[in-house]
Amino acid sequence: MLYLVGTIHILGPTDYPLPVEYQHAYEASDLLVFEADVSLLQSPDALPMMQQLFYDDAHNLEQFLKPKTLASLKRYLDQRGLPEAQMLKMKPGMLNTTLMMLELAQLDQVAKGVDDDFLQQAIKKGKQTLFLEDALEQLSLLAGLGVGNEDAVVSYMLEELDQLGPLFSDMKKAWRKGDSDQFETLFLQPMREDYPAIYQDLLVKRNRAWLPKVKSMLETDEVEMILVGALHLYGSESLVAILRDDEYVVERL
Numbered sequence: 001m002l003y004l005v006g007t008i009h010i011l012g013p014t015d016y017p018l019p020v021e022y023q024h025a026y027e028a029s030d031l032l033v034f035e036a037d038v039s040l041l042q043s044p045d046a047l048p049m050m051q052q053l054f055y056d057d058a059h060n061l062e063q064f065l066k067p068k069t070l071a072s073l074k075r076y077l078d079q080r081g082l083p084e085a086q087m088l089k090m091k092p093g094m095l096n097t098t099l100m101m102l103e104l105a106q107l108d109q110v111a112k113g114v115d116d117d118f119l120q121q122a123i124k125k126g127k128q129t130l131f132l133e134d135a136l137e138q139l140s141l142l143a144g145l146g147v148g149n150e151d152a153v154v155s156y157m158l159e160e161l162d163q164l165g166p167l168f169s170d171m172k173k174a175w176r177k178g179d180s181d182q183f184e185t186l187f188l189q190p191m192r193e194d195y196p197a198i199y200q201d202l203l204v205k206r207n208r209a210w211l212p213k214v215k216s217m218l219e220t221d222e223v224e225m226i227l228v229g230a231l232h233l234y235g236s237e238s239l240v241a242i243l244r245d246d247e248y249v250v251e252r253l
Contacts, residue, residue, distance in 0.1 A: 002217050003029060004239060004250070006230030007114035008175055010104055018114060019176060021253040026118055029225035031128035033217070034115055036138040049136065052143040053094040060088040061095065064150035072158055092153040093145030099157065103164050115227050132210045132228070141201065149197050156195050175230045178252065183234040192235075204237045211242055218248070 003025035008015075026032070055061065062070055077084050080102070087095060112120070122129050146153030160167065167186070174182035191199045210228075217224045233240050240250050 002214070002224040002226060003253075004214075004233060005114070005225060005227045006175060006178075006233040007227050008172060009113040009115060009229060010101075011113050011172070012108055015172060016117075018117070022114065022118075024253065025225050026121065028223055029127075030222040031130060031224055032118055032122045033130045033132060033224050033226040034119060035131065035228055036133040036135055037131045049139055052139065053091055054089050055091060060085075061090065061092065061150065061154070062088050065154060066151050069151050069155050069158075073154055076158060076161070091143055091145075091147070092150050092157070093142040096145070096153070096157045097142065099161060100164070103161055104168070107165055107168070118225070118227060130224075132213055132226075133206075141206075145198070145201060152195055153198060156191075156198065171230075180234045183231065187231060188235045203231060203235075207232055207237060207239050207242060210239065214239065214243070215246075215248075 005022060005025055061073075065073065074084060076099075077087055082099075082102075087098070090098060119129065121127075170182065170186055173179075174186065188199075188203075191203075210232075214226065217226070228239070232238060235241065243250055
């Protein structure tokens with residue numbers, strides 16, 4: 001037996017306390033499983049690896065964007081007073097993460113997310129923790145996001161940033177209610193139809209890679225609490241759907 005828990009990686013102060021079902025799963029679990037130990041990326045040893053998130057001296061993002069997309073990006077950066085030269089040295093995945101964090105900070109959405117909250121609880125209680133990916137895998141995913149498809153990724157990013165406040169609010173509401181239809185309509189379907197490569201890289205491929213690890217945990221005597229981004233648990237290619245297709249019983253708390 002295990003608990004599959006959908007998370008939001010960043011929350012606002014008013015999003016706490018979390019739903020009671022989350023604490024129930026935590027108390028009933030012997031160990032916690034997270035996507036990756038991103039704290040390792042804060043080590044000085046990780047600095048050389050972080051370089052893959054940026055273009056080398058001979059390249060920048062400007063070389064890979066259509067004129068219309070580049071103009072929109074430069075306008076966005078100028079409106080927010082962000083250094084254009086520095087931002088254009090970032091590869092699409094890094095740029096997306098950086099700008100998303102800055103926008104969320106403006107919306108006062110900078111409190112620790114579900115993952116970090118339970119990681120800190122686990123550390124304090126001495127509960128064992130495991131990770132589905134290592135930090136290098138997440139770094140490589142971020143570095144490779146949009147390579148060969150830079151214009152589509154940046155266009156998608158700018159669309160999301162333009163409506164981030166309402167979109168993020170809707171996501172949190174759907175997450176609290178476990179509203180699969182909302183996740184499908186607002187997030188999964190648009191990504192799948194308009195940006196299929198991003199959908200595959202961020203969600204489908206990772207779900208498939210995690211599946212053998214999740215199945216192996218179902219064979220142990222321990223009870224695991226597996227915390228992954230909520231989008232990994234909804235839709236026809238989600239972890240939940242794949243497990244059900246393989247005739248595992250998945251019940252909602």
